[in-house]
């Protein structure tokens with residue numbers, strides 16, 4: 503295994519991200535995916551989908567009782583979403599940090615929400631908030647066949 507970065511052998515972390523209808527409509531999909539790629543994270547799943555009401559309600563199940571739930575489901579099902587799974591060391595927490603706080607007005611410049619958003623109901627992107635959420639959301643949005651196990655040949659220039 504000489505020369506093989508350990509990340510090729512280690513079990514690495516995955517997280518789920520979704521560029522919401524506002525991000526896709528505003529033409530930010532490529533730019534947002536590029537931020538994760540440039541950081542060194544690897545795409546292992548990617549698709550453009552029209553979210554069903556059933557998927558939206560399952561995805562946001564923890565918010566079922568909140569006053570904004572109905573509007574949130576209407577919004578997320580209103581127009582295509584880019585769903586992605588990205589992989590890499592520490593990706594769950596790092597993707598959240600790159601995305602920024604829920605309310606874009608409180609999000610620092612340099613975060614996705616801080617650079618592109620204003621209103622909380624138009625905050626451009628979703629990212630799993632814990633490894634447990636990531637596992638649940640990946641299984642909800644992707645079939646196993648849609649997730650590719652592949653080795654990025656640049657891994658040795660990202661991981662020591």
Ligand code: IDP
Pocket residue numbers: 570574603604622623624625627628629631
């Ligand atoms: P997160 O997306 O930063 O993890 P959560 O608290 O899990 O934030 O909320 C999920 C989503 O619900 C938010 O991204 C946002 O789109 C929406 N949301 C949360 N709070 C409000 C609100 O007070 N008004 C409208 N939409 C909200």
